[in-house]
Structure formats: C-alpha cells, structure tokens
Amino acid sequence: MAKALVIGSGGREQALAWKLAQSEHVEKVYVAPGNGGSTGKVENVEIGFTDGPALLNFAQNNKIDLTVIGQEAASDAGVVDLFQQAGLTIFGPTQAATKLESSKAFSKDLMAEQSIPTAEYETFTAAHEAVQYACSRPFPVVIKADGLATGKGVIIAQNEDEVEAAVEDIMIRRIFGEAGDKVVVEDFLKGQEVSTHALCDGNTAIIFPASQDHKQVFDGDKGPNTGGMGVIAPVPWVTEQHLNVVRDQVVLPALEGLQKHGAPFTGCMYPGLMIDGDELKVLEFNARFGDPEAEVYMRLFDGDLYEVLTACAKGQLDPGMVTWKPGFAATVVLCSPGYPGDYPKGLPISGLEKAEKMDDIVLFHAATSRKGDEILTAGGRVLNVTATGQTLDEALDKAYAAVKLINFEGMHYRTDIGKRVQG
Numbered sequence: 001m002a003k004a005l006v007i008g009s010g011g012r013e014q015a016l017a018w019k020l021a022q023s024e025h026v027e028k029v030y031v032a033p034g035n036g037g038s039t040g041k042v043e044n045v046e047i048g049f050t051d052g053p054a055l056l057n058f059a060q061n062n063k064i065d066l067t068v069i070g071q072e073a074a075s076d077a078g079v080v081d082l083f084q085q086a087g088l089t090i091f092g093p094t095q096a097a098t099k100l101e102s103s104k105a106f107s108k109d110l111m112a113e114q115s116i117p118t119a120e121y122e123t124f125t126a127a128h129e130a131v132q133y134a135c136s137r138p139f140p141v142v143i144k145a146d147g148l149a150t151g152k153g154v155i156i157a158q159n160e161d162e163v164e165a166a167v168e169d170i171m172i173r174r175i176f177g178e179a180g181d182k183v184v185v186e187d188f189l190k191g192q193e194v195s196t197h198a199l200c201d202g203n204t205a206i207i208f209p210a211s212q213d214h215k216q217v218f219d220g221d222k223g224p225n226t227g228g229m230g231v232i233a234p235v236p237w238v239t240e241q242h243l244n245v246v247r248d249q250v251v252l253p254a255l256e257g258l259q260k261h262g263a264p265f266t267g268c269m270y271p272g273l274m275i276d277g278d279e280l281k282v283l284e285f286n287a288r289f290g291d292p293e294a295e296v297y298m299r300l301f302d303g304d305l306y307e308v309l310t311a312c313a314k315g316q317l318d319p320g321m322v323t324w325k326p327g328f329a330a331t332v333v334l335c336s337p338g339y340p341g342d343y344p345k346g347l348p349i350s351g352l353e354k355a356e357k358m359d360d361i362v363l364f365h366a367a368t369s370r371k372g373d374e375i376l377t378a379g380g381r382v383l384n385v386t387a388t389g390q391t392l393d394e395a396l397d398k399a400y401a402a403v404k405l406i407n408f409e410g411m412h413y414r415t416d417i418g419k420r421v422q423g
Contacts, residue, residue, distance in 0.1 A: 001027035004306060005059055007049045007079065007092075008070030009033050011333075011366035011384040012291035015298040016068055016305070017042045018364065023306035032058070036375050037365025050077035059088055066091065066310050069267065072288045076102045076148060080267075091309040093287045096263035100254065101287040104146045104184040110261070114253040117281045121186035127171040130183050134163040140188045144284075145170050147179030152225050152340065154284075156188065191276030192420065193283065194235055195293050196243070198251045198271075199308065201317035202264040205251045207243050209234035209300070209324060211293045212420070217340055219416045226340045227381055230332045230417035232392060233296040238275070245280050246271065254285065266313060295364050295384045296329035330395040331386045332403050332417050333366070337410025339380035344410075347377040351406040360388045360395075361402045377408055392418055 002025045006017045014037045017029045021041040032055060034044030047054045049071045056079075059067055067083055069075050069092025076098050083090040099106045105123040110116075119142070124130035134141045134157065143166045145153030153176045155166040170180040193215075197208040211233035217223040250271050258265045270286035270293070289297070298305075302325045311317050336343035349368065352375060356363055364386060367379025385402050389395035396418045403413060 001025065002065040002306060003028045003030070003062060005030045005032060005045075005055075005064045005067040006070055007032050007055065007067065007074045009035050009049065010070070010291050011364040011381070012289050012294040013070035014038070014364040014366070015295045015384075016070055016289070018362070019298040019301060019305040020068070023304045025304070025306050030058075030062070030064070035365045035378065036368030036370045037363070049074045050079070052077060052079045052082040055079060056082050056086055056088070059083065060086065065089065066306060066313065068092065068309055069288060072098065072101055072148060072286065075267070075287060089310060089313050091267055091313040093265050093267040094263060096261070097258055097265040097267075098287045099263070100258065100265065100269070100285045102148050104144050104284065105182055107285050108184055108186070110254065110257045111282060114257040116250055116253050119186040119189050119281060119283075121184055123182060123184050125182050127167050130167050130171065130185055131164055134167070134185045135160050137185070137187060142186045142188050143167060143170065144184045144186070145176045145179040146182035146184060147176070149176040149179045150227060152176070152227065153179055154225060189274040189276070189281055189283065191274045191279070194238060194273045194275050195231075195290050196246050196271055196273060197289065197293065197297065198247070198269045199312050199317060199322065200251070200255060200265050200267060200269050201312045201315045202259075202266050203255065203315070204317045204319070205247060205255060205269070206317065206319050206322050207247045207251065208297060210238035210243065211235065211290070211296055212418075213290065213293060214414055214417055217335075219414050224340055228290070228292045228333060229335070229414045230330070231292045231296050232328065232330045232396070232418040233293070233300060234328065236392060242275060242280060246273070250282055266315070292331045292333055292384050295331045295386050299329040299362065299386050299388050300325050300327075325388070327388055327390045328392040328395045329386060329388045330392070330399045330418055331384050332399045332413055333381050334383040334385065334403065334406060334411055334413050336367075336377050336380050336382055337412065339412075343380055345376070345378050347408045347410070349375045349377060349382070349406065349408045355385065355402040355405040358398065358402050360398055362386050382408070382411075
C-alpha cells in the first residue's frame with residue numbers, strides 16, 4: 001500500500017488529499033502543513049510548504065510514494081527540483097516551468113512567441129513609464145504585479161487616477177511585496193472569465209471540463225478581488241469546440257514553448273480564459289490546480305487520482321485514465337469578517353456535523369484549526385461547501401442549504417454563485 005504527501009494548507013489540498021485517500025492503492029495521505037479538516041487516512045505534518053529540505057527528509061524517512069504540489073509557492077521555491085534530484089516521484093512543475101505563473105512577464109512573452117491568443121500588453125520596471133503607457137490605452141486597463149500574489153495581484157483601472165493608484169500600490173507601496181518589482185499593463189478583455197485545467201506530463205495533455213470561479217468578494221461581481229468566492233463545473237455554455245481550442249491553441253503550444261525554454265511542464269496547467277462568443281483569449285496561466293476549482297473537480301473526477309498523478313509525474317499519462325461523473329458540482333466559500341482585508345482568527349465554527357450529514361455535501365476546510373473538539377477559523381477563506389447534483393441548480397440549492405447550517409461570527413459569502421448570465 002502506498003503513502004502520499006500533499007504540500008499546502010488550503011481547501012485545494014484538502015480536496016486532493018480526500019480524493020487520493022479514496023484510492024485502493026493508498027493507505028495514508030499526509031498534508032504539509034494541512035489544516036483542521038484532516039481526518040481519517042489524512043494526517044497533518046507540521047512542515048512549511050516552501051521548506052524543501054524538511055519536506056524531502058520527511059518523504060524519504062516515511063517512504064512516500066507520491067508527493068503532490070498543491071501550493072504554487074512550493075514549486076516556485078524549487079521543491080519539485082529537489083525531489084526529482086533525489087529520485088522521488090513528485091507531481092508538479094519545476095522551478096523553471098513554474099515561471100509560467102510566477103512571472104506574468106515571462107508568461108506573456110511565451111504567449112507572444114507561441115501565438116497563443118491573449119490581450120495586447122507591455123511590461124515595465126519603472127512606475128512612471130507604466131502609468132504613461134496605461135493612460136495611453138483605452139479604459140478600463142488591467143495592471144498586474146509580475147510575481148506571485150496569491151491570486152490578488154490584478155487591478156482593473158477605470159481612469160487615470162485609478163491607474164496612478166494601482167501602480168503606486170504595486171510598485172511603490174509594495175502591497176504584494178517583491179511581486180511588484182515589475183508590472184504588466186494589458187488591454188481589458190470583454191466576455192466571461194472561465195477556468196480550464198490540463199494534466200500535463202511534459203508532452204501529453206488532458207483537458208478538464210470548464211469551471212467558473214467568482215473572484216470579487218460581493219454579489220454581482222462587486223468589490224475587490226479575492227482568492228475565489230465560489231465555483232461551478234462544468235460551465236453549461238462552454239462547448240466542446242471551446243475546449244478543443246484550449247487544447248490546440250493554448251495548452252499544447254504552451255507545452256511546446258516551455259520545452260524550447262528547457263523547462264518541460266509536468267503537473268496541472270491552469271489557463272484562465274476570457275470567452276466572448278467564439279473568441280477565446282488567455283488572461284493568465286497558473287501552474288497548479290485552482291482553489292476553489294480543485295474542490296469541484298475532485299467531486300466530479302471519476303477515477304483513481306493516485307494512479308493518474310503518478311503516471312503524469314512519470315511522463316506516462318494516458319488520456320483514457322481520466323473520466324468524469326455526470327452532472328454538476330458547486331462550491332460556496334465561507335469567509336472571515338473583513339476578508340479580503342484584515343480579519344480575526346480563532347472564531348468557533350458551529351454546524352459542521354449537520355452540514356456534512358446532508359446528501360451529496362462534502363466540506364473542504366481551507367483555513368481552520370482544531371482546539372480539542374472545537375474547529376476554529378484560521379484565515380480569510382475558511383470553508384468550501386461543495387455539492388453535486390444532476391443539474392447545476394440542484395447542486396447550488398444543496399450547497400446553499402448546507403451553508404445555512406454553518407455559522408461563525410461575521411461569516412460572509414456570496415449568494416449568487418453560478419447565477420451569471422450565459423456567455
């Protein structure tokens with residue numbers, strides 16, 4: 001029987017661990033560092049997700065058969081390179097391949113080289129030049145921190161004042177730290193934002209059904225960006241033709257481009273797309289499963305995740321290994337008061353057992369901790385309430401019925417997940 005290690009601490013990692021634990025080959029799943037949702041075959045390990053030497057030492061000492069990267073910062077810190085050098089099987093991109101996500105400028109340049117459809121852009125290291133260029137483009141205009149910013153490093157500016165404020169925040173005030181050393185300024189794309197994922201073994205790619213995240217904190221897509229407030233999959237209006245375009249014009253050219261750069265990509269490639277009718281353009285690439293997208297994908301994935309990710313890591317991916325359950329999945333994210341700004345921690349959560357007893361409901365903890373028998377909040381996005389149903393409305397109704405059973409002080413969430421008008 002095999003042992004697996006998942007690196008990260010959020011809802012995505014809980015979902016991956018939950019699905020890995022269902023494999024007939026797996027006896028134990030460790031999550032480093034994990035959260036309050038780890039139970040049964042899933043156990044937390046107190047190791048930070050960028051501490052490569054400690055993670056490697058744990059994997060060797062505990063005879064881990066497969067390690068899975070959840071958190072992109074681990075790939076960016078070179079954890080995959082370290083494991084590969086030691087001859088261990090690990091699912092995730094190398095540090096060089098992670099530049100697809102860790103540098104917006106590298107990613108946009110790769111798209112230009114490979115003729116991958118995307119918005120017009122320029123890259124800047126000087127704040128005044130970024131402001132000058134942004135103000136010369138049609139409004140609204142998009143300003144992105146170059147580096148990793150946990151999904152929050154994108155600002156849409158509607159006028160010159162907002163451009164100046166955005167560039168000052170990113171490049172002068174450094175609200176995203178080193179990620180703001182450089183900015184990408186690009187044209188605003190119209191349409192609906194959709195997430196696609198692809199399992200990649202360096203050469204072969206398997207495209208997932210489309211999903212749709214809801215980034216803004218308030219109903220109606222209002223307020224600041226977050227890491228994601230809720231998601232649905234599949235997206236009813238995204239066609240097979242759309243997904244073929246994603247494969248042929250986005251994912252495969254990106255894999256080819258990374259090969260040319262000497263950085264073959266193994267892991268989960270996640271292009272964020274803007275779709276307007278038949279027109280499809282890439283907003284950005286991510287080099288890992290989305291969060292909360294992973295939570296709906298793991299509810300719909302119909303197969304042995306351990307077998308599939310192991311094959312992927314070894315360059316032996318077979319498209320026939322991946323199948324999907326019929327129907328739909330939805331996730332509603334429950335957040336701490338104040339998120340995405342400052343928020344308290346340590347608030348007691350009630351109603352979890354009642355919600356989990358409902359049919360077709362699985363709760364994936366994101367930022368929780370355990371204190372005795374009590375579950376407490378431990379971050380901004382606290383819980384992912386996931387549901388499945390034969391129709392999208394059925395999945396959403398179940399998810400929101402479960403949400404009503406859960407409570408903690410100041411808890412907030414969006415009430416309109418999955419209710420956007422068709423693209």
